[in-house]
Amino acid sequence: MFEYYWGHMFGWGLWGALFMLVFWGAIIWFVVWVVKELGSKNGSRGKSALDVLKERYAKFEEKKKDLS
DSSP states (O other), X not given: OHHHHHTTGXXXXXXXXXXXXXXXXXXXXXXXXXXXXXXXXTSOTTOOHHHHHHHHHHHHHHHHHHHO
């Protein structure tokens, strides 16, 4: 009885293998999504590098003006 189940993924066969691929694919997709969301918390999502640089420079100039 047990000899049959041990080599065949406990009777799941191909469906078990497909489920395992879908499961791990979903886990990997979720981790990638979380990393992307956490990386874009600085508010620069959708802005070009030049726009971000211009904003930072403007803030720097404001602080420099306040100090002098």
